[in-house]
Amino acid sequence: MKSSLQSLLQPLIAIVAGLLVGAIAIVIVDGNIVETYREMWNGAFGNFYFFTSTLARATPIILVGLGASLAFKAGFFNMGSEGQMVLGALTAAITAVYIPGPGWFKAIAAIIAAMIVAGLWSALAGWLDSRFGMNLLITTLLLNYIASLFAGYMVAYPFKDSTTNSALSQTQMIDKSVFFPKLFSGMTLHIGFVIAIVATIGLFLFIKYTKKGYEIRMLGGNPLFASYGGVSRGRLMVASMLISGAFAGLAGASDVLGTSYRYLDGSLVAANYAWTGIMATLLANSNPIGTAIAALFLAALQTGGMGMERNTDVPLEVSSIIQAVLILFITAKFTMSFIKRKKAGAKDGSTN
Amino acid sequence: MDQLIDVSLFAAALRMITPILLAALGGAICARVGLFNVGLEGLILVGAFSAILGNYLTGSITMAILFAIGCSLLFALLFAYMSINLQSNVIVVGIAINFLAAGLTTFALRAIFNVKGAYYDKDMQGLPKIDIPLIKDIPWLGDVISGQSILVYVSIIIVILLQIYLYKTVSGFRLLAAGENPTAARSIGLPVRKIQYLAVLLCGALCGLAGAQLSLGNVTMFTEGMTSGRGFIALVATMLGQSNPIGVAGASVLFGFMEALSYRLQNFSIPSNLSAMLPFVVTIIAMIFFKNNGYKDDAKKSNGSSR
Numbered sequence: 036m037k038s039s040l041q042s043l044l045q046p047l048i049a050i051v052a053g054l055l056v057g058a059i060a061i062v063i064v065d066g067n068i069v070e071t072y073r074e075m076w077n078g079a080f081g082n083f084y085f086f087t088s089t090l091a092r093a094t095p096i097i098l099v100g101l102g103a104s105l106a107f108k109a110g111f112f113n114m115g116s117e118g119q120m121v122l123g124a125l126t127a128a129i130t131a132v133y134i135p136g137p138g139w140f141k142a143i144a145a146i147i148a149a150m151i152v153a154g155l156w157s158a159l160a161g162w163l164d165s166r167f168g169m170n171l172l173i174t175t176l177l178l179n180y181i182a183s184l185f186a187g188y189m190v191a192y193p194f195k196d197s198t199t200n201s202a203l204s205q206t207q208m209i210d211k212s213v214f215f216p217k218l219f220s221g222m223t224l225h226i227g228f229v230i231a232i233v234a235t236i237g238l239f240l241f242i243k244y245t246k247k248g249y250e251i252r253m254l255g256g257n258p259l260f261a262s263y264g265g266v267s268r269g270r271l272m273v274a275s276m277l278i279s280g281a282f283a284g285l286a287g288a289s290d291v292l293g294t295s296y297r298y299l300d301g302s303l304v305a306a307n308y309a310w311t312g313i314m315a316t317l318l319a320n321s322n323p324i325g326t327a328i329a330a331l332f333l334a335a336l337q338t339g340g341m342g343m344e345r346n347t348d349v350p351l352e353v354s355s356i357i358q359a360v361l362i363l364f365i366t367a368k369f370t371m372s373f374i375k376r377k378k379a380g381a382k383d384g385s386t387n
Numbered sequence: 388m389d390q391l392i393d394v395s396l397f398a399a400a401l402r403m404i405t406p407i408l409l410a411a412l413g414g415a416i417c418a419r420v421g422l423f424n425v426g427l428e429g430l431i432l433v434g435a436f437s438a439i440l441g442n443y444l445t446g447s448i449t450m451a452i453l454f455a456i457g458c459s460l461l462f463a464l465l466f467a468y469m470s471i472n473l474q475s476n477v478i479v480v481g482i483a484i485n486f487l488a489a490g491l492t493t494f495a496l497r498a499i500f501n502v503k504g505a506y507y508d509k510d511m512q513g514l515p516k517i518d519i520p521l522i523k524d525i526p527w528l529g530d531v532i533s534g535q536s537i538l539v540y541v542s543i544i545i546v547i548l549l550q551i552y553l554y555k556t557v558s559g560f561r562l563l564a565a566g567e568n569p570t571a572a573r574s575i576g577l578p579v580r581k582i583q584y585l586a587v588l589l590c591g592a593l594c595g596l597a598g599a600q601l602s603l604g605n606v607t608m609f610t611e612g613m614t615s616g617r618g619f620i621a622l623v624a625t626m627l628g629q630s631n632p633i634g635v636a637g638a639s640v641l642f643g644f645m646e647a648l649s650y651r652l653q654n655f656s657i658p659s660n661l662s663a664m665l666p667f668v669v670t671i672i673a674m675i676f677f678k679n680n681g682y683k684d685d686a687k688k689s690n691g692s693s694r
Contacts (some may be wrong), residue, residue: 163671169671173622178671180667184663184667185660191660313482350498355486356487359489360487362482
């Protein structure tokens, strides 16, 4: 009981600290704190349209966050969500444009292809670590740049949209029949959000009740104990990275099929979905349901920030400062899990 | 510009090496005291921005460099406090430092310069180029080595000084001991925390210099996220060099040269998207061949894990 109270208290302290630093930033640009935060709230939840827009923005963030939470739970610092998501989106767009068949078939094929490509890209980093001992944290960070540049090349040359005269590096627009259905007419919220919620519950049940889920928790909690228990670290690493990447790929596919309707170079990176998803996971200490809630909260900060920028002179970037401070303060929580691990004599405690 | 490899390529490489080298040396010192600093990227970014800001405010290059060092020091202090005093997970603190640096610099870009994306002032002075007497008259070598920004030479001197400091001085030995075995170091009365603080602050100062070279040496402007992965490449240089200054310098030379080469390849009608991958691909390949477990042990020794 005490620990669950503490796990709630930690994020609350972080949120208060974030809002305090945000308030300082607002004062620096001569803004009114109360008015600015009210505009921020209105921008995120002010009316039904804004509310559903916040949920729509949360959709890819939840999915990326779930993927990251699975890897983190197993003790692997998968920082490659951005590249995995970009490759997923690119694959989804290309598949949806070029594969023949009815709309529903194209959509499903696009999702599956995106998950496979992103999953394999992610598993590559896991394999490099377990096979060659290459630090996963670093390889995933470096692979992000390679993936983004590769996707940029693909839409600037082989798969460039030739149907319009646009100079933008982007794929063709996907067919209307492939679009994700909207949940409410006239709103941006699409069925991807439902998928994200189902995935959240599914991952929660998987980690809590299945044998593999137990192995993942064991490996993340105490690698030495896990190896005594016969858990193969290398194999589990590749597998959990595969699934983790597949979630990021699903996030990319959901953005292409539900919001952008094409892959536009740089759009996912600019929107910062992937890093926000990782932040959500860190905030929720890798708990899937907590991750979804944190993702919603961070999405609200971002859509709220846009509302704030429309109606006040305070720049949008205040939101990113608040987010960064949140993460900085949430780290204290990791302390306890680390002390526990040290006591257990973690000979193999490193993630790589 | 039709030649792939010529004098200007090597001169450009020397410019590109410097920020990576300075940051990697900072990372090496942190690794030596057992702190795996993922926040290098953020520290360089802060240095790059504050160098431009310092130059804008004072109009003096010296003040700009000092200002860059000062701002990066503040961030390093935050990193040190969170990871040493609060015992937070160093990796997460490093990531948070990167987020904070990205957020604060874009915010400050809006709040101070009122621009989005990039700040450029054509009247702003970059770092002065220094001609070295005698060397500048040597045919090929002179064109490469002479006429670089002052920080290029400073970085080379720092490598030598650091090598001497770590392996030839008492204080350097103590620093190594504090990272090697904190408990033993503490038992003979070494102020381990103080040493760790010093190392992190030194790292902050070096990253400040790296940032200044990036925004005032290579170009004279600041763009959002202009570090674009150099901090992470520097981290790999730290690992490959086994946190030994000369080794780190060797790795940085490789990565800096690849960066210069990737720019050069654009002149050969290779799409910039592909040529820009080169430094990252080479970095990853280097991780296979120069595999070492030194950093692993370092990470384990002090903070349990790099999780």
